[in-house]
Amino acid sequence: QVQLVESGGGLVQPGGSLRLSCGVSGRAASMYVMGWLRQAPGKEREFVAAITWGGGSTTYGMPVRGRFAISRDKTKNTLYLEMNNLKTEDTAVYYCGAGDSFGAFTTVAPTYWGQGTQVTVSS
Numbered sequence: 001q002v003q004l005v006e007s008g009g010g011l012v013q014p015g016g017s018l019r020l021s022c023g024v025s026g027r028a029a030s031m032y033v034m035g036w037l038r039q040a041p042g043k044e045r046e047f048v049a050a051i052t053w054g055g056g057s058t059t060y061g062m063p064v065r066g067r068f069a070i071s072r073d074k075t076k077n078t079l080y081l082e083m084n085n086l087k088t089e090d091t092a093v094y095y096c097g098a099g100d101s102f103g104a105f106t107t108v109a110p111t112y113w114g115q116g117t118q119v120t121v122s123s
Helices: 102-106
Strands: 002-007 010-012 018-026 033-039 046-052 058-060 068-073 078-083 092-099 117-121
Touching: 002 092, 018 033, 018 092, 018 117, 033 068, 033 078, 033 102, 046 068, 046 078, 046 092, 046 102, 058 068, 058 102, 092 102
Parallel strands: 010 117
Antiparallel strands: 002 018, 018 078, 033 046, 033 092, 046 058, 068 078, 092 117
């Protein structure tokens, strides 16, 4: 089992920045790919970004490429999502996840999920 707890969401103006964190506990995180998904009101869940916990290889969804950066601190067992140049369409609940491959995230099907944190981009 893997336990995931997100934090760092909130209200931010368009063009602003926000950093999300995800605390990881349970089975060794090095066995997994970690990542972020999001779900906007009335829309399906969407892939945001993923990273291999061991090697740090990354992949991003097209809507966030060039604006968001995923990283992890293995010493703190924490996953991060740095979000810059935020747009109103980034408004969503952001979920941290753990899976066995990048494909688990691009198909929006990681094995483990957190409870989510709300990000609202509005003026």
